[in-house]
Amino acid sequence: MTRRILVVEDQEDNRRIIRDLLASVGYTMIEAVDGEAGVRLAGSERPDLILMDIQLPVLDGYEATRRIKAEPELQAIPIVVVTSYALSGDDQKAAAAGADAYVAKPFSPRQLLATIRRFLPEAGG
Amino acid sequence: MRIRSKLLLAMAVPAGLLAAQIASVGFFVRQLQSAVTFISSAHAVIEADFDAVELIGALRAEVKQLPSNWVAERDRETVAPPLAASWSELASLIGVIQASEAAREIEPSVLDAVVQTFSEASEEYRQTQAVGANGSTDLNGLIERAIFTDKALVALAEALDALAVELREQLQAAVDREREIHDRPIIAGIAVGGLALVLLVGFSWLYVRNLVGPIRALQDGAARIGRGDLKSRIDVKTGDELQSLAEHFNQMAADLQGSYANLEGRVEERTRQLARSVSELEALGEVSRAISSTLDLRAVLDSILAHACQLADSGGGAIYVYDPVRRQFDLEAGYRMGEDLIAAVREHPIRPGDALIGQCAERREAVQIDDLTKVLPHPLFELHLKAGVRALLAVPLLHQDQVVGALVVRRKRVGAFADDTVRLLQTFAAQSAIAIQNARLFEELEQKGRELAAASRHKSEFLANMSHELRTPLNAVLGYAELIQDGIYGEVSAKMQDVLERIQQNGRHLLGLINAVLDLSKIEAGQLTLQPVDYSIRELALGVISGTEALAAAKNLALELEVAADLPPGRGDDRRITQVLLNLVGNAIKFTDAGSVGIRAHVEGGNFVVAVSDTGVGIAAEDQQRVFEEFQQVDSSSTRKKGGTGLGLAIAKRIVELHRGRIWVESTLGEGTTFYFTLPLRADEREEAA
Numbered sequence: 052m053t054r055r056i057l058v059v060e061d062q063e064d065n066r067r068i069i070r071d072l073l074a075s076v077g078y079t080m081i082e083a084v085d086g087e088a089g090v091r092l093a094g095s096e097r098p099d100l101i102l103m104d105i106q107l108p109v110l111d112g113y114e115a116t117r118r119i120k121a122e123p124e125l126q127a128i129p130i131v132v133v134t135s136y137a138l139s140g141d142d143q144k145a146a147a148a149g150a151d152a153y154v155a156k157p158f159s160p161r162q163l164l165a166t167i168r169r170f171l172p173e174a175g176g
Numbered sequence: 177m178r179i180r181s182k183l184l185l186a187m188a189v190p191a192g193l194l195a196a197q198i199a200s201v202g203f204f205v206r207q208l209q210s211a212v213t214f215i216s217s218a219h220a221v222i223e224a225d226f227d228a229v230e231l232i233g234a235l236r237a238e239v240k241q242l243p244s245n246w247v248a249e250r251d252r253e254t255v256a257p258p259l260a261a262s263w264s265e266l267a268s269l270i271g272v273i274q275a276s277e278a279a280r281e282i283e284p285s286v287l288d289a290v291v292q293t294f295s296e297a298s299e300e301y302r303q304t305q306a307v308g309a310n311g312s313t314d315l316n317g318l319i320e321r322a323i324f325t326d327k328a329l330v331a332l333a334e335a336l337d338a339l340a341v342e343l344r345e346q347l348q349a350a351v352d353r354e355r356e357i358h359d360r361p362i363i364a365g366i367a368v369g370g371l372a373l374v375l376l377v378g379f380s381w382l383y384v385r386n387l388v389g390p391i392r393a394l395q396d397g398a399a400r401i402g403r404g405d406l407k408s409r410i411d412v413k414t415g416d417e418l419q420s421l422a423e424h425f426n427q428m429a430a431d432l433q434g435s436y437a438n439l440e441g442r443v444e445e446r447t448r449q450l451a452r453s454v455s456e457l458e459a460l461g462e463v464s465r466a467i468s469s470t471l472d473l474r475a476v477l478d479s480i481l482a483h484a485c486q487l488a489d490s491g492g493g494a495i496y497v498y499d500p501v502r503r504q505f506d507l508e509a510g511y512r513m514g515e516d517l518i519a520a521v522r523e524h525p526i527r528p529g530d531a532l533i534g535q536c537a538e539r540r541e542a543v544q545i546d547d548l549t550k551v552l553p554h555p556l557f558e559l560h561l562k563a564g565v566r567a568l569l570a571v572p573l574l575h576q577d578q579v580v581g582a583l584v585v586r587r588k589r590v591g592a593f594a595d596d597t598v599r600l601l602q603t604f605a606a607q608s609a610i611a612i613q614n615a616r617l618f619e620e621l622e623q624k625g626r627e628l629a630a631a632s633r634h635k636s637e638f639l640a641n642m643s644h645e646l647r648t649p650l651n652a653v654l655g656y657a658e659l660i661q662d663g664i665y666g667e668v669s670a671k672m673q674d675v676l677e678r679i680q681q682n683g684r685h686l687l688g689l690i691n692a693v694l695d696l697s698k699i700e701a702g703q704l705t706l707q708p709v710d711y712s713i714r715e716l717a718l719g720v721i722s723g724t725e726a727l728a729a730a731k732n733l734a735l736e737l738e739v740a741a742d743l744p745p746g747r748g749d750d751r752r753i754t755q756v757l758l759n760l761v762g763n764a765i766k767f768t769d770a771g772s773v774g775i776r777a778h779v780e781g782g783n784f785v786v787a788v789s790d791t792g793v794g795i796a797a798e799d800q801q802r803v804f805e806e807f808q809q810v811d812s813s814s815t816r817k818k819g820g821t822g823l824g825l826a827i828a829k830r831i832v833e834l835h836r837g838r839i840w841v842e843s844t845l846g847e848g849t850t851f852y853f854t855l856p857l858r859a860d861e862r863e864e865a866a
Contacts, residue, residue, distance in 0.1 A: 064652035068659060075664045143707070157651040157687060160658050 054171050055079045057098035059089030059115065060133075061107050069102065072160045078167075086110025093119045093128065100170055101130045102163075103150070105141055113148040120149035129170040133158060211350045212424045217277035218343050218350075219431050224276075225340050226435070226442070228269040232333045233449055235262050239304070239329065240453045242322045243460055244599040246315055247606040263301055270294050278343065286342045289335040297328040315606055316464035323457045330454075340439070347432070351402030390418040397425060406433035456600060459483035463607050473615035477509035477608060484604040485511045485585055488569070488597045493585035495573075495608055496526065496533055505533055505582060517559050524555065531556050533582040536570040540579065542602060544569040546592040560586065569593045571601045573609040580612050636701030643694035647687065654683045692823035696806065699830045706749040706834055708859060713746055713753075713784050714739040717775045720757040727765050728773060735761075736774035743779060748859040752831045756839075759824040760788035760851045767849070768792030782857055783837065789850035795843040803841060804829045828853075835859040 056073060060066050061084050073080045081096050083089040086107040093101060101119065105112040112132055119125050132150040134141035142153045154166050270290065273279060279287055304321045390412040397410030406429050412422035466479045477495045485493045492512030496505035504525035510518060529538045531554055536543040545551055545568045548561055560568065565586045573581035583605045587593075593601075660668060661676045668676070698704040717739050728735045757775065764773040771791025777784055795803060807822040832839045832853045843849035 062648065062652070064649075065655070068652065068655040071659055071664055075659075075662075156647065157654050160655055161662065 053077055053079045054099045055081060055096065056167070057081045057083065057089065057092055057096060057101045059083045059086065059101065059107065059112070060104045061085060062104070065104070068160060069163070072164060076164065084108075086112060086115035089115045090118045093125055094122065097125070098128060100167060101128055102133065102167075103130055104133050105145070113144055116145065116148040116150050131166055131170070207353075209421070211353065212421070212428065214278060214281065214350050215347060215428050216424070218281075218347055219428065219435070221273050221276045221278045222340060222343055222435055224269045224272040225336050225343070226438070228266055228273070229333050229336050229442070231262055231266045231269065232329050232336075235266065236326055236329050236449070236453055238262065239322045239325045240456055241599065242304070243315060243319050243606075244603040246318050247602050248599075260305070267294075267298070273339070278346070281346050282339070282342055286335075286338050290332070290339050293328070293332040293335040297325070297332045300325040300328040315603075315610065316468065319457070319460045319464050323461050326453065326457055337443075348402065351398060390414050390422070394418065394422055394425065397422070401425070401429050401432075406436060456487055459487055460603060460607070463604065467607060467611050467614065471615060471618050473611060474509065476611040476615075478511075480604050480608050480611070481509045481511045481583070484583060484601055487600055488585045488593065489587070490569075490585035491565070491588050493583065494521075495581060495583050496521075497581040497612060498528075498537065498573075498579050503527055505537070508581065514559075514563055517556075517563070520556060520559055526556075528579075532568050532570040533584055536572045537579045537582055540572055540574065540577075542569065542571045542598045544593050544598070547590045549590075564588045566590045567593070569598065569601065571598070571605040573605045573612065575609045575613050580609050583608060633701055636697040636703070639697035640694055640701065640703070643690045643697070646690050650683060650687055650690070654680065654687070657683065689823070692827060695827050696823060696830070699827070699834070704834070706752065706859070708747050709750055710745050710747055711750040711753065713743055713777050713786065713855075714741060716750060716754050716757060717777065717786075719754060720761050721775065723758065724761050724765060727762070731765060731769065733765060733768055733770070734772035736772055738774065738776040740778070743777065743784070744857060746784060746855060746857050746859070748835050748855060749831075752834070753855065756828040756831050756853065757786070757788070759828050760853075763824065764788055764790035764792065764849070764851075771848070779857070780854075783854040784857065785852060785854050787850050787852050789848060791848040794845040794847055794849055795841065796845055797843075800841050800843060804839070 056078050058066060058069050058073075058080055060069065060082075066082055066084075070080050070082075081092055081098055083092050087109045089101070089103065089107070090110065092098075103112045103116055107115065110118075116130050116132065119128065119130065129151040130149070132141075132145035132148075132153045134145060134153050134155050142155070145153045151170065152166055154163055273290065274287070304325045307318060307321050393410050393412050397408060400408040409426045409429065410422040412419045463476070463480050463483060466476045470476060481493055481495050485491075492510075494507060494511065494513055495509040497508040498505050502525075504527050505521075506525065507518065507521050526533050528534050532543055532545060548557055548566050548568065551557065566589055567587040568584060569587075570582055570584040572579050573583060583601060585593075585601065657676050657679045659665060661673060661680070695704070717737055721735050721737055725735060761773060761775065768790040769792065773788070773790045775786070775788055777786045779785070804825050806826045829839050832855070835855050836859055837854040837856065839851065839853040841849060841851050
């Protein structure tokens with residue numbers, strides 16, 4: 052069965068880039084546009100991986116990550132956080148919130164895909 | 177009748193015997209005359225001495241007035257050179273003392289002291305005159321000058337006093353010498369001669385009356401005066417040289433008596449004046465020190481007021497500062513001020529024209545009330561009267577002819593304040609005005625500084641926000657370009673691949689610029705704080721080497737590392753230090769076409785000293801400082817050619833400085849460049865301590 056990835060991202064363009072990228076390699080993408088929706092969908096959809104932006108409306112990426120990692124049934128889902136840029140210090144905060152990996156903006160689609168494959172090695176269409 | 181004819185008449189027969197005696201009397205008289213010459217010369221010196229000391233008193237009074245004269249005349253274009261008239265007179269008196277007969281007899285060290293202190297005082301005077309001649313010097317400088325000049329004058333006065341004492345001793349010695357001459361057996365010889373002339377009994381009466389009597393009287397009188405009995409006078413009415421000698425003696429005794437009688441009184445008076453002017457100058461000096469050493473206006477005004485009240489012999493006083501917006505005087509400092517008085521001036525503020533303070537402000541001059549019971553009633557005066565105050569003096573504080581406040585002192589006895597006191601308080605008022613002006617300027621400056629800091633912070637915040645907003649769309653551009661390149665949207669021709677690569681390059685360069693601007697603005701806004709961890713400088717250098725290996729290999733450059741494995745661990749922000757190293761090594765590779773790039777590090781005096789060297793084009797000496805400034809790549813065309821933002825070194829410098837380190841460059845054109853930076857081994861502790 053195809054792997055399902057929850058993408059929590061408020062920017063339409065970023066969502067489209069990720070959508071096109073994931074579709075090209077055969078992943079199924081579930082989309083959320085704010086942190087709260089992200090937490091909700093993580094619980095209801097149980098995705099195989101979550102891609103979490105940091106600057107999000109309603110609930111930011113750190114808090115959303117913390118809440119998902121606080122749920123025993125969801126704990127195992129790998130979360131890759133997209134930080135604002137390499138030296139911002141966001142990566143440390145993301146690790147503190149419980150994220151499994153981070154990708155710094157501007158993320159290159161290739162680089163993002165490589166990080167996803169670390170957690171879902173057998174996947175891809 | 178002359179002595180010689182008297183003697184010839186009285187002693188015609190034993191003339192031979194008497195000849196010897198006549199000679200000895202002549203010798204005696206000459207001795208006495210020389211003593212009298214000395215004594216009258218010494219007297220002239222004493223007079224000159226006293227006159228000089230008196231003049232010094234006048235000069236000191238003038239010196240004391242310099243600050244208040246300055247206050248009075250500062251608006252004038254030129255100020256008359258101070259002291260000139262009295263000074264030349266003093267110089268001529270000192271000349272009289274030096275040139276006198278008596279001076280030769282005086283202990284050289286005493287006279288030297290006078291000459292020395294006079295030349296020192298002259299030098300002080302010259303300098304003070306120079307300050308005066310400059311016209312608009314500052315008040316505190318003038319006060320300092322006045323203090324020095326006064327000290328020199330005091331020293332001169334003391335030397336002159338010592339000279340007077342010395343002269344007195346010399347006079348005593350001269351008188352003693354005469355007595356010794358008298359004690360020689362001249363009189364006995366004359367008496368023997370008299371006995372020998374027993375036949376001339378009839379003439380001997382004349383002889384005794386006319387010669388022995390007067391000489392004995394002279395001898396006794398001189399001895400009495402010598403013992404200090406200056407009231408004693410010699411009564412010789414012989415009509416000859418003896419009488420004139422006696423008259424000289426009497427004159428001398430009278431002069432000495434007058435001089436000595438004056439001396440005590442003068443010394444006492446002088447000591448009083450001295451103490452007063454010294455304390456006035458000291459107070460002025462203390463206040464000017466206070467003005468220059470503290471910006472605490474309240475403290476300065478308190479000090480001025482306390483000194484003003486003490487020197488004005490006043491029971492209390494106050495300094496008010498004028499608020500031109502509310503048109504009222506606010507109490508700024510109070511000295512021995514009753515609670516009810518403080519409450520009264522707080523509740524009913526004094527306005528221009530109101531009460532004594534308002535009047536002095538309106539008239540821009542000192543105003544006083546010598547008897548409070550005799551003026552029109554005023555609520556404040558009633559309070560003063562109740563507290564026992566009988567006289568008031570108010571002086572305006574003026575700055576550039578504008579009233580900035582007022583100084584008021586109170587006295588519990590009826591009577592006008594002396595001109596001296598008024599002038600002194602005017603000087604204190606001028607100092608208060610300076611202090612108030614300083615405080616205002618300082619406050620203005622601080623306000624400007626706060627505004628500037630806020631403006632700078634706003635600018636940096638704006639830049640930080642803008643950078644973020646710029647990055648978001650740029651991310652999308654780069655993302656789409658890469659997806660197209662990777663063929664996700666369909667097949668891509670080689671030509672399109674090339675253009676897409678250009679889009680990627682330019683996009684990344686723009687992103688680098690935006691990130692660098694964000695970094696810089698964060699540092700300048702104080703938002704970038706170090707996140708210190710323990711790091712190994714060798715590990716950081718190895719990381720940078722492995723990150724740049726590909727770049728170096730592409731240009732056939734050797735990458736060298738010389739960092740000992742046993743260097744102690746450091747504490748600092750490892751990511752930021754890596755950023756600095758990456759920037760330096762990246763630059764080195766960029767600007768080197770052949771040879772090598774190396775990283776070296778060692779420990780020296782508690783710091784890492786890190787060097788990044790290359791064998792590249794080098795940087796001209798005149799450009800070496802500029803490279804650390806924003807957008808100052810040596811050749812602006814190289815920015816495009818070599819890539820880079822022109823901000824990397826500016827950021828590196830700030831990061832090193834945030835670690836309390838230092839960065840610099842050494843380079844020779846055509847040979848290569850070495851960038852050095854230092855990092856305290858434990859950057860975080862220093863930072864916390866700072």
